[in-house]
Amino acid sequence: MKKKYIQKIIAYIVLIFILSSFYIEMSKNYPFNWQRVPFKYMNLYIDGFFMTLKISLLSILFALIIGIIFGVMKTSKYQILKEFANTYTTVFRNIPLLVIILIIYYGVGSMIEINAMIGAIVSLSLFEGAYISEIIRGGIEAVDKGQIEAAKTIGLNTFYIYVDILLPQAFRTTLPALTGQFISLVKDSSLASVIALQELTMVGRQIATSSFASFESYITVAIFYFTITALLQVLGKYFERRYAIL
Structure with a gap:
């Protein structure tokens, strides 16, 4: 040691x-010139940091819900549900996130009024949810089939088999992969700057342009992102140890 x-x-x-x-x-x-950036603009960086944190946490929540729903559908005995889930996964895993953001905000947004934050959260949730659904599917399929048969013999229906047996074990075995996907989502949230959302990357770009201190601004942005992702990594390691299958 x-x-x-x-x-x-x-x-x-x-x-x-x-x-x-x-x-x-x-x-x-x-x-x-570290006296000018970041200290002079620290309030702007903090505002951008909290906006990034907000859209990241909400997107993680919705992406996880989407991932669970479609992950369960992928393991369903009903073929139509499997095909629907596989189609969703195929579409959103093969289109760049940047394009999805533009379609949601400028395409769907032209029919339904949505602001930049909602557009970013919807785009990130749908995109990352497709990857999480594959992670959940793999976790469910990794559970020993004997446990499912044993649950059926004692009279558990499909709902309780998933809730009490499959999903808890799937989460435990897929925690490292889920943590990595959540970290990826936080970094991907920087693409929301293309729709003028005042998140961390957008703020850093504006400060870099106005202060003529590009390196200082982007290094500051990188430190803020590192703070979020490092915290997620620490939490992920904690839950891996806490809920490890011995």
């Missing part, structure tokens, strides 16, 4: 050394 931590510390030291060397080399050609 001690050797493992020593190796981790060495890896961090090497990484810090590489990043520091890169920064020093860049500073020879680019005049960094």
